[in-house]
Amino acid sequence: MRRFKIWTPLVLLLVVVLGVVQAVRPLPQPTLSLTAATTYQFSGKAAPMPWPKSGQAAMDVDGLGSFGSSGAQKPVPIASVAKVMTAYLVLRDHPVKKGGDGASITMDQKAEDDAGLSAQNESTVDVRAGQKLSQKEAIEAIMLASANNIARQLARWDAGSEKDFVAKMNKAADELGMKNTTYTDPSGLNKTTVSTAEDQVKLGKVAMKDPLFREVVRMPAYVDSNGKTQTNWNRLVPMNNTVGIKTGTTTAAGGNLLYAATKEVGGTTRTIVGAVLAQPPAPEDNSILTGALNAGKALIEAAQGTLVAEKVVKKGDVVGSVDDGLGGTTPVVAAKDLTAVGWPGLTVRLKLVDDGTALPHEAAAGTKVGVLRAGDGTSSAVEVPVVLRSALSEPGLGTKLTRLG
Template sequence: MLRVPTTTGTADAPDAADAADDGTTSPRATGAADRGTTHLRVADKAPAGPAPAEPEAERPAAPPAPDAPPDSARDPLELLAALTNRPPPPPTPWRTAVRRFKIWTPLVLLLLIVLAVVQSVRPLPEPVLDLTAAESYAFEGDMPEVPWPAAGQATLSVAGLGTFGSSGEQEPIPIASVAKVMTAYVILRDHPIEGDGTGAEITVDQLAEDEAALSEQNESTVVVRAGSTITQEEALQAIMIASANNVARLLARWDAGSEEAFVEKMNEAAAELGMDDTTYTDPSGLMAETVSTSEDQTRLAQAVMEYPVFRDIVILPEYTDSLGVTHPNWNHLVPLGGVVGIKTGTTTAAGGNLMFAARQEVGGTSQLIVGAVLGQPPHPSDNSILTGARESGRALMTFAQEQLRAETVLAAGDVVGEVDDGLGGRTPVTVTEDVQAVGWPGLEVGIELNGGDEGVPSSADAGAEVGQLTVGDGPGQVVVPLALEEALAEPGFSARLTRIG
């Protein structure tokens, strides 16, 4: 029994019901007023029966299991069950499928929307022309027999079309003044002359004046005055028409600072042109160690004839220098019979040499015939190696002119290709006029499609020109416009949406 002091007064007695619930009989308090205290019995043990439940709001949450996954990784239905104190429904294939559908469908739809937007705004591929016609055309017949020189070596070609072949063993041999063609090529490549201009002003040094006297030693030179200036055009005329060795060396010093440095540039240019059997040792060709082959010199002939100022110079039968002296062209074949150059070269060691070029009009085109003859012996008519080289070259040029012919390859309106928009769309294109190929029996020429200067359009009306068809290559190729057979439109939304790559 525990005694609890109270304030003076009468304490309420516990009622009968409380006593009954307690399982004990509480004696009536007597003399409470006299003693000023009240006696309270405390049960020795917990009352029988279930204890009253605590309010749910105040019940502490059970700690998570040690190996329970974080809420972010738990199934949404399990989280919902945990929050509502309800167990998740038992898994079934149907509920699993529905749950996955609800989770993944929005993600897939979002991905499809993003993909559609990206595909629709991606830049379109550049349209291109594809050839559907034959890639080449072969002229019927066998290759005609070429009148090759009996000695030395020779090569005959038509720029952009092909070659008639070569004769003789293609071994490097001295080429004499034909080497000046490479000197002119390097000068024009590094110091181009535009339009009707005459090029840079070149100051004549004392060495060039002194070397003019070498003409007394059977070396080709022209008189120049130290301290004066000559134009670049006059210097090129001097080396290509008068074959002036002293001016060739002057050009080398002017361009590269020394003849040795210029010779390095000559050999570098030869390598770039694929002249694998050529070696230059001086800018004039006087040295016997400057060697090449007819095939290599024909490559150079085609390259150098691309310069308009060079073509204008080598076709001249003569020129007059700044001192008023007129110099005849050593190549007496120009401009007779369509011959347009290029350069002779003769020495005792080299024999007679000629790099040549001629023109022939055929099929509405101007074809450029180029070639070279090297190591020619004296001609029976005058026992001259120069005559021997000129006559051998003349025979080859005349033969090529006679063999060239034009044949109709395609008729106007023929479908020859299509515009490919890069996404599966193809629009046919046709030639707007008859197409002729230029060649000779046994020759096969290539056929190509090319876009215009601004490329192939992405959309255009039917009949609009979208490019050209070319037959052959180089300055003599045949070019015919291409037109759309039907309207060309940009790819639609479905094509954009389904594009790959």
């Protein structure tokens, strides 16, 4: 009895202390989880793409997925398509403010001397040693006029030497997952600069995210600082909403084109990015440039024609739940219809994510707690807000007292 009298108050005190500790312990952070299907497949069967009969090709819709590819995806010379990487690196490492022209670049003697290589069928623009070009005009020169001398000048300006710039090109290709690409010069004149259609599509999607790059490659022509009009070699611009990107032709490489085009569907603008490499001459003019443009045009028109919008989730559908971490869940519903863009047979992924802030422990019904997103990327995916279907309440005292861990 004496032991009972001694220990009972201590046990009761311990129980009270433990109860207080359990009651005031921080609550687990609520989490948001998807309960709806993780994917959605568009109805119907995919129509075959008009892939070129020779060479290789690939085509994606940025943020949605790939139409696939044709031909053996083995490294082949890409000619002036290499200048896409040159422009990408110059703009990545020397960003241009919106509405600006960027840095002022002084032309060296080699740039002036290399301009004379036009007599040997190199694409160049005339510059003088000491002349200054804005960064924007230099990008116009390489992407529209396909000026080899300016591509090499940009390499020297950026990295100090063409050799060091080429090392940067290959490092960037590796970082972008371009496993079958090797750059040996900044202009693409060397036939040892090789890549695949799939690799160039990867680069094209990233390059098109830069505002100045997008602005330049969609121009049919520009007037250089000498007052001369320089025409875009990509004659598809601006037909069929073609907004870029770069042609490349040599005897060794054949006809090459990295292209981008847009299509308005489902209230959003989608960007199609594709590449055709090693194309033969077109029968109408025996030109490898025309051969590449014809192959690209056929794929652009087919892709634009097959894009459709379908309703994936209806407003009010339960798509997920908030878990309070102690066994309680509260359903969340789509606040609007979610309409995704794709093509017959395409499967898109659905993802439920928070809106960048910590989920509350208590909230009224209708409170926004995240977004439901359809698509592969964040910049081009479509999304709708999700809200609580009923009030979210903090766990009760009983739950707090009996929780473990």
